[in-house]
Amino acid sequence: MGLKCIHHIAIICADYQRSKWFYTDVLGLDVVREVYRSERDSYKLDLALGGQYVVELFSFPNPPARVSQPEACGLRHLAFEVENIEEEVERLSNCGVVVEKIRTDEYTGKRFVFFSDPDGLPIELYEF
The missing domain is CATH 3.10.180.10 (2,3-Dihydroxybiphenyl 1,2-Dioxygenase, domain 1)
Known part of the structure; x- marks a missing residue:
């Protein structure tokens, strides 16, 4: 292709x-x-x-609402790479964005966190 x-x-x-x-x-x-x-x-x-x-x-x-929870078939989330996850979580929180707890990828050892856009689309930050 x-x-x-x-x-x-x-x-x-x-x-x-x-x-x-x-x-x-x-x-x-x-x-x-x-x-x-x-x-x-x-x-x-x-x-x-x-x-x-x-x-x-x-x-x-009037677009129909997106189903995110429970996990639905289709696009799961959008992920962005960041250098310092704590700084980005603090910045998001200061903007009023609710951010989940920082977790560690069990396979790569890298840290990541999820939050949602205004329409509930899950977004991930993945630490480089």
Whole structure:
């Protein structure tokens, strides 16, 4: 097939302004492009991390809720690599984000933690 890398991840949100704030101000992703598609009453926000395009954030009128708990079939979570997990957990907590307890991967010995975006999408921070 010749796959080279993951190009981007598309996320549909219920409250566009809240999710835009979360992904840009809280997580620190950079805005590449923002467009409003009037024919679909939908925003599309292209976001980058470290100069690499990684997330498309979409809004649509009244999207159905995502099932996250109990664990549902499909995309399980979105994971980002960080250097210092304690600093990031503190930063998230200061932004009002509820963060689970830091755990250690039993196979790699690396630490990780979970929290959710405004729509309940599980997000993981994995310490490098």
